[in-house]
Amino acid sequence: xxxxxxxxxxxxxxxxxxxxxxxxxxxxxxxxxxxxxxxxxxxxxxxxxxxxxxxxxxxxxxxxxxxxxxxxxxxxxxxxxxxxxxxxxxxxxxxxxxxxxxxxxxxxxxxxxxxxxxxxxxxxxxxxxxxxxxxxxxxxxxxxxxxxxxxxxxxxxxxxxxxxxxxxxxxxxxxxxxxxxxxxxxxxxxxxxxxxxxxxxxxxxxxxxxxxx
Amino acid sequence: xxxxxxxxxxxxxxxxxxxxxxxxxxxxxxxxxxxxxxxxxxxxxxxxxxxxxxxxxxxxxxxxxxxxxxxxxxxxxxxxxxxxxxxxxxxxxxxxxxxxxxxxxxxxxxxxxxxxxxxxxxxxxxxxxxxxxxxxxxxxxxxxxxxxxxxxxxxxxxxxxxxxxxxxxxxxxxxxxxxxxxxxxxxxxxxxxxxxxxxxxxxxxxxxxxxxxxxxxxxxxxxxxxxxxxxxxxxxxxxxxxxxx
Numbered sequence: 001x002x003x004x005x006x007x008x009x010x011x012x013x014x015x016x017x018x019x020x021x022x023x024x025x026x027x028x029x030x031x032x033x034x035x036x037x038x039x040x041x042x043x044x045x046x047x048x049x050x051x052x053x054x055x056x057x058x059x060x061x062x063x064x065x066x067x068x069x070x071x072x073x074x075x076x077x078x079x080x081x082x083x084x085x086x087x088x089x090x091x092x093x094x095x096x097x098x099x100x101x102x103x104x105x106x107x108x109x110x111x112x113x114x115x116x117x118x119x120x121x122x123x124x125x126x127x128x129x130x131x132x133x134x135x136x137x138x139x140x141x142x143x144x145x146x147x148x149x150x151x152x153x154x155x156x157x158x159x160x161x162x163x164x165x166x167x168x169x170x171x172x173x174x175x176x177x178x179x180x181x182x183x184x185x186x187x188x189x190x191x192x193x194x195x196x197x198x199x200x201x202x203x204x205x206x207x208x209x210x211x212x213x
Numbered sequence: 214x215x216x217x218x219x220x221x222x223x224x225x226x227x228x229x230x231x232x233x234x235x236x237x238x239x240x241x242x243x244x245x246x247x248x249x250x251x252x253x254x255x256x257x258x259x260x261x262x263x264x265x266x267x268x269x270x271x272x273x274x275x276x277x278x279x280x281x282x283x284x285x286x287x288x289x290x291x292x293x294x295x296x297x298x299x300x301x302x303x304x305x306x307x308x309x310x311x312x313x314x315x316x317x318x319x320x321x322x323x324x325x326x327x328x329x330x331x332x333x334x335x336x337x338x339x340x341x342x343x344x345x346x347x348x349x350x351x352x353x354x355x356x357x358x359x360x361x362x363x364x365x366x367x368x369x370x371x372x373x374x375x376x377x378x379x380x381x382x383x384x385x386x387x388x389x390x391x392x393x394x395x396x397x398x399x400x401x402x403x404x405x406x407x408x409x410x411x412x413x414x415x416x417x418x419x420x421x422x423x424x425x426x427x428x429x430x431x432x433x434x435x436x437x438x439x440x441x442x443x444x445x446x447x448x449x450x451x452x453x454x455x456x457x458x
Contacts, residue, residue, distance in 0.1 A: 056285065061288050099231070129234065132238075139235070139239055160250070165246050
């Protein structure tokens with residue numbers, strides 16, 4: 001990706017036209033995203049059936065729903081862990097981890113809503129923050145979930161405290177994930193990138209001008 | 214292109230803020246577990262005050278936002294009315310009996326106002342229950358020597374509960390016909406539910422249909438799945454809630 005489209009340089013002759021495709025996500029990355037998303041939705045759906053009175057009344061079967069919820073939660077980190085054998089996934093995780101100065105500017109601009117130009121490499125700063133936040137939140141949900149599941153392994157007070165954190169973080173995570181899904185719904189090309197692995201060069205240059213393969 | 218932009222750390226340089234954010238979340242989670250008892254007290258008193266003034270009912274959906282939660286272990290629960298509801302009393306008794314809703318209503322009623330405490334954490338303060346003392350039904354049926362426990366059956370087809378005979382004879386154990394000063398609605402286990410005031414609310418079986426006197430305790434649905442059989446509030450299930458009685 002050339003950072004300045006249209007700038008004269010010796011590579012210009014070889015620069016593909018904006019209508020061409022760019023590979024964005026390798027197959028293992030897409031599968032990790034897909035399976036993680038599926039497990040997360042299962043967690044959310046079962047949680048809703050346990051928690052929202054109207055749904056609980058409709059579905060019942062509390063023991064079955066609890067069991068599905070527990071196992072979906074336990075399996076949630078597994079796709080990422082298995083995916084670590086893929087070089088492409090490790091590379092994307094490395095990119096998500098690193099914040100460059102333009103990422104900091106991106107966040108500042110987003111917080112201030114000042115309309116300043118926001119630059120990004122393969123992932124913008126918002127995506128990086130989301131990835132780290134949801135990863136941390138998932139681990140906290142897993143830890144507190146295990147405390148609630150195996151009640152007799154832990155001291156008396158822990159279960160109530162774990163339930164408290166689990167409930168409130170679930171509510172927060174639900175809102176954050178709704179935001180993630182909302183952003184994806186608003187950008188069909190970004191969704192195509194995750195579905196097929198490719199995006200148009202024009203989209204990549206517009207949304208991720210600093211992305212170099 | 215200015216100097217800062219050309220100094221592009223790209224995909225490998227930059228600060229590892231992602232990792233720090235993940236670790237911060239873990240730290241916050243641990244801190245949340247440690248401080249939960251204090252946070253929870255504050256939030257609960259705030260939310261129960263707020264839910265009293267909230268016409269939308271949305272605060273009821275917040276964690277510990279006050280009010281009852283609906284739990285059913287069955288896929289669907291039939292509706293029973295005065296016409297087809299029956300409560301049987303059998304097992305080790307001299308006079309097995311089947312009560313209709315009207316015959317239960319005709320018996321002396323006892324009203325109790327206590328907190329309801331669920332083993333999952335929520336608590337509803339000062340909830341009135343009204344109904345027939347279980348000991349009265351047991352006395353009417355004539356418990357035989359050798360009986361030591363009661364098994365409760367429910368018309369949801371799945372749930373069951375148990376009490377020792379001594380627990381069942383307590384004055385604060387009711388076959389409840391009214392809750393919150395209204396007939397018990399279906400969602401709360403109507404038309405008739407058990408109410409065991411001193412114990413966690415899973416002992417107060419909903420949709421009560423059968424009372425069987427047995428020689429030994431046969432553990433109920435949740436007890437088979439790891440919950441305590443003697444479920445005194447604050448002294449079981451690894452919890453330290455304030456007693457409801």
